[in-house]
Each structure stands twice: as structure tokens, then as C-alpha cells.
Amino acid sequence: AQSVSQHNHHVILSEAASLELGCNYSYGGTVNLFWYVQYPGQHLQLLLKYFSGDPLVKGIKGFEAEFIKSKFSFNLRKPSVQWSDTAEYFCAVKNYGGSQGNLIFGKGTKLSVKP
């Protein structure tokens, strides 16, 4: 069965530190890849997405992610985090051309940024 693994459950950083959150998925076909973010007390919202083309995609608030097909990975990065980036981050995968509804989420990584 298709699955998404996020290796870090909780990451604690100081402001201005660099961030990388890992995401690996298990599916050999073409995929659409997403990172969603949930700020405290708010709903899930899209951070960035990859469908095709340049494997380095840029999202909102200075986030970017790189799709490495050979590693089945879609890691999220930010060069310098801010206190306002404190949130939970979810990686998600959908089979291209597959089930329309079934977006598979990872368990999430909680990011705490110390001021």
C-alpha cells in the first residue's frame, strides 16, 4: 500500500536556523506531491506542490522543496526560520491519474521555533 514517511516527529530550532524536513513515499509511478502546514489553531493550508517539471519548487513564506525521484523523497527546506513558522507540517502524495480522492498524508512534523 502507498505510504508517506516523515522521519522527524518534532523539530526544535532557534530563529534564523536552517530547516529541512524529510519526506519519503512508497509508490513507483508518477506522483503529485504536496506540503501542507497547520499553524496553531488554524486549518490545514497548502505550502507548496509538485506536479511535473523543475524538481525544485518554491512555495509561500520562503519555503521550497526538492523532488528526488530516485530517492522517492520530497524534502522541505527553508534557509532561515522565523518564530512564526512554528506549526505542524504534513507531506502528502497522490498517484497521478489514480484515485481522485485519496491524498495520502504523512504523520506530520511539529516544528517549534524558539525566538
Added chain:
Amino acid sequence: DTGVSQNPRHKITKRGQNVTFRCDPISEHNRLYWYRQTLGQGPEFLTYFQNEAQLEKSRLLSDRFSAERPKGSFSTLEIQRTEQGDSAMYLCASSGTSGGPPPGTGELFFGEGSRLTVL
């Protein structure tokens, strides 16, 4: 606010009771999804509609669960004879089919969720 709206935001019920959640999607979106999220887990897909048609159901959706979208607008998720294991956040999301590569952009717009606590 023109986002996805869910109510009630929090429901506490006793085991064995029935509960119903409502979701109002973004008005121009024809797809509507229900997910469930428990503590320490990511959202898990339950079911999805395109207009009024329920096109897919997860095996997580037991016989006690039923979802409807009668006029292709709002949706309801009913849980009958609730069990303590049903305690979770129930998330609704919507998406459109316009824009992006086929079969749709895949971007889901989520509501704030309805938290169910079964005592």
C-alpha cells in the same frame, strides 16, 4: 469568509449516540472530501464526492458512517452508534477541477474541522 466551513466545531457525545457533521465547501468547488485525523497522525481519507455523486469510500468508512451531498453543495457526515474509537477530528476539504493538469490540481482547501469526543 469564503473558505470551507464546518460545524459543529466540537461535539461531545455518549457512546451509542448518533452524531452528524456538516460541511459547506467553497462555492465554486465541485469536489468535496472527508478526512479523519487522530492525535499524532496525519489526515486519513474517508470519502469523496464529485458534485452529488459519492465516487470513493475508504475501508475506514464502516457501515456506521454515512456521507451525503444531496444537491452537490453542502455535505453531511453521520456516525451512528458512536464508539470511543470514533473520537477524532473530522476534516472536510473541497477542490475544483478547473486549472492545473488533469485530473485536477489536487490542491485541497480544508476547513477547521469538527472534533468529536465520545465518552
